[in-house]
Amino acid sequence: MTPTKRSRIPTLCLLLTLAMFLIAAFPTGVLAGPPIVKIKVAEFPKSLLLQMEQGGTWKLGSASGRLNKKDRCEITGVLETHAKKRFHVMVESLPMREPLKVAESLAKWRATGRAVHTFQAGSLSHSYDGRVLFIGVGQFDTRESAQKLSDELSAKTISNWIFEEILSRSKGKIAISVNGRRVARGSGPLSLSPTPDVAIRKVEFARGYSWHGYADRRFRGPITIGWGAQDALDCVLTTNLEHILAGVVPSEISSNAAPGAIQTQAIAARGEILSKMSLRHIGEGFHFCSEQHCQVYSGDDSVSEKIAVIIAPTAGYLLQSAKADIIDAVYAANCGGHGDRNDLVWTSPPDPYLIGVWDCAIPPALDLTNETDVASFIRNPPQCFCQDPTVEGGDKFRWTRNLSAADWKKVESAAGVGPIRSIDDFARGPSGRLYKITLHGKTGDKSVMKELKIRQLFGGLRSACFIVAWKRDSAGFISGAEFMGAGWGHGVGMCQTGAQYLAREGWDYGKILSHYFPGSRLVKWY
Ligand SMILES: [Zn+2]
Ligand SMILES: [Zn+2]
Incomplete structure (x- = not known):
């Protein structure tokens, strides 16, 4: 029977009531599954070598092709236009979910007579309201000029940082060669779809640190390679947060630690990553880098099966504040x-x-x-x-x-x-x-x-x-x-050594986390 127009209205009302009930029962931020994240896993000045151990496909503009498992693939790039940036001297960052605090701080900085400006970062989609307002007191075309103001403020004990705004990423050409023969060239980005892994040769890591080096690394999931914000070829992996965590946690804690400590570490890392989503690398085309700056991640070889099994029951758990914000569980x-x-x-x-x-x-x-x-x-x-x-x-x-x-x-x-x-x-x-x-x-x-x-x-x-x-x-x-x-x-935040000691003494992750983050609530977010 086809419903008449009149009978549709109560049905609509019922559906609306049901929808409102569902919205009230599940906070707006609840996700169906682990969030999809884009992580820059490697950066090369102009060329890189890779292999897909089980084969896969590539796509560059309208060209595409297959890579077999023994194929040696070289990606080369020619930079044509440098990235454009603007440098801000920032003095405060405030959550936009606290409008009174934002207004108070803006008034305070305006009263200093400085040219105050703001920049909005973060997003609404991955935490309940992860938007943040940066307050700045100067914008410059060069880092040197920004540094001058930064030093001047520091001398007056005004703490500040230089924020690099990406106005446009670099541009150039990208070519792909298979077994020494060029098969395509274009503006990029180049997409790789391995089944399931891609091995990238000589990935540079820890630049500027004493343990700086190069290593071959394997990654699972689609990767795009394109000219990025640092005038280099960025390799960006798309994967889900739980997969990244299985690689991140082993670099933070030994697999021999008490299971409670490993689970505590996973929950803390999950909250830290999600609370910082979209606050860094704004305009660069990815959420995180795989370095100390964001979250050290060295690919599939860092994944420990033992740790993956231990942290699996904590999937989706993180710490929330009384206002249901995700706590930055550093x-x-x-x-x-x-x-x-x-x-x-x-x-x-x-x-x-x-x-x-x-x-x-x-x-x-x-x-x-x-x-x-x-x-x-x-x-x-x-x-x-x-x-x-x-x-x-x-x-x-x-x-x-x-x-x-x-x-x-x-x-x-x-x-x-x-x-x-x-x-x-x-x-x-x-x-x-x-x-x-x-x-x-x-x-x-x-x-x-x-x-x-x-x-x-x-x-x-x-x-x-x-x-x-x-x-x-x-x-x-x-x-x-x-x-x-x-x-x-x-x-x-959490003391990693203390957490390991407490877990060995029999404390579970809930008790350990509430010791280091008093007043927080442990919730299952997805
Ligand atoms: Zn980073
Ligand atoms: Zn401690």
Whole structure:
């Protein structure tokens, strides 16, 4: 029977009521399955070699073809137009779901008389509202000009960062050759559909780090190769988040750790990745890079079957705030005994879930922002979860480092204020990590803001939670240093060493996560 027009209206009402019920029952962000992510897995200046071990297909413009398993494939590119960028000096990043805070900060920066501008990042689709507003005080055509303003602000102890806006990616030609014979050429991008793996030769990793190198890597899933924002050929893998996690977790934790610790690590990494979706590499054509900057991922060879089985039951789980936002569940190797605050370590507004907690059963009565207390904490540590040397990372709980006269010359040249007479103005977060110091040199004074910059200034210290004895030359200038410190890494969020210890003691992932992220709720998001 065909329904009359009149009978359709109640049906429509019923459907609408049902739809409203479903929307109320399931938050808007709930996904059907793991989110699809695009991750840049390799970058080459102009050419690369690859093989599809079980064969597959390629497509470049209107041309396409098959690759058999023994075929040696070379992709070459010729750059024609450089990427166009604009450099912003940003001073704050604020979640757009907090409009009052945004308005308050904008008013504060406008009152300084600076030319304030904003940039919207993030997205609505992958977290409930992952949009973020960056507040900037200067836009420039070159990084050098932006750096000048950045240095000027830092000298006034205004923390800031340089944000590189991609106006357009580079352009050029791409050619594909199979077994030495060119088969197609075009503007790209080139799409590869392996069944299921592609092996890419000599992938560069950890550029700028001491463990920098090249390795052959295998990836599962479609890959596009095109001219990117860094005037190079970007290889971008499309896959799902759970597949990436099976490769990410083994690089963060040993497969010999207690299963509870491995599961905790997977949940934290999932939340961190999702909460940062679309906040980095804006305009570059992918969500994440596979380097330290975003999320270290070295492909299928990093996937541990043992770990994959352990983390499978946690699929889709992450931490939410009371307002149902995804918590940025960050982590670091060893907190040293107390965690730190996100806003002191980075340039983000204070996050009530990242306040830093004592990593101890019985917190001592110490205020680590105080120089006397921090010295006692470093020299005579209280009983902490992350100090057991039989747990991975436990040997990083306390450390020493000496800088020789030659090492100190490097510090001097990085500081740029001539021979350094004194360093003071120590400001510490709740973990004892320094977030500000001031150098007094022969040719000027300089403040260094944020823990990472302080660690880098002194040649790469394990953490910025340290006390130091200066060595001096006959003229009274500093000529070397003996550091004694606590912890490894930024110290915000979960302490990976402490989590492993607690899991070994029988804590499950829910209990461990609520220790490091007090007030958070564990939810199954997909
Ligand atoms: Zn990145
Ligand atoms: Zn710890």
